[in-house]
Ligand code: UDP
């Protein structure tokens with residue numbers, strides 16, 4: 001066995017992943033045991049309704065930490081809960097469903113050792129996904145690239161490696177609306193990609209449907225850009241200018257040709273059009289306002305029902321959530 005030169009934490013959010021976890025853990029352990037590092041894996045049970053938690057307790061050994069959240073908080077928050085409790089010099093974030101192959105981890109580590117803080121795994125092909133899903137993903141990345149100053153890499157999930165300082169930076173972003181891909185990009189630091197082949201799910205079902213994906217896209221755009229608000233302003237400006245020229249035209253027509261009562265259809269069109277534009281603008285404002293409402297409550301991100309630590313020893317200078325934060329977030 002080579003000498004252990006660094007420590008690594010692996011964070012795995014799990015929501016109803018009972019059938020996959022034993023196989024996942026077997027493959028992960030095989031990869032990690034071959035690495036010259038001390039390691040731990042943090043499974044975050046995100047309020048699963050199946051036997052995920054029991055399966056996790058069966059898998060429990062010295063490398064395994066289990067965080068059992070008080071209910072389902074969603075993947076982004078589950079990830080955050082995991083990250084907050086990592087002890088390693090570097091942290092890998094990976095899905096439990098084996099779509100992200102653990103065998104890629106050594107490559108991520110190699111890049112980290114070259115000095116990159118964030119090494120994200122970019123997929124070469126999207127197997128097991130429909131044409132429409134691929135198309136919508138592509139358009140989403142195109143839109144978000146063009147409306148946001150933060151460069152969010154396309155074709156990457158959350159599968160990536162973070163250095164300790166990147167994890168510490170991320171842990172200071174406590175917003176409720178957590179578009180993780182955006183947050184990873186926002187913190188900056190040297191970032192690079194490693195390519196891998198994304199496989200179809202090993203078992204179980206994806207929790208995503210098109211409505212959720214649409215909302216996810218909205219989350220991404222509203223969290224990282226205020227351009228939609230500006231668009232409303234310009235749409236208003238354009239219609240006002242149009243209305244003004246049209247008014248001039250109507251005045252001229254009345255003066256030149258008199259005013260027989262006419263024009264019901266055009267009136268209806270204008271009213272409906274303006275009504276539509278106004279509602280849309282209000283809706284856009286509403287999207288932002290709603291998010292502000294949620295943020296201003298400043299609720300803790302999650303509560304933990306039970307936390308079982310791994311046997312990995314923390315490095316000396318590592319981050320601990322501040323006493324105040326920890327007491328807010330732990331209910332054990
Ligand atoms: N997940 C979670 N909480 C949720 C939904 C999903 O922790 O509310 C986890 C899930 O167990 C998996 C990862 O997030 O490990 C990715 O979920 P999924 O495979 O459904 O997403 P996809 O791969 O289709 O993007």
Ligand code: MG
Pocket residue numbers: 095097099201206
């Ligand atoms: Mg998946």
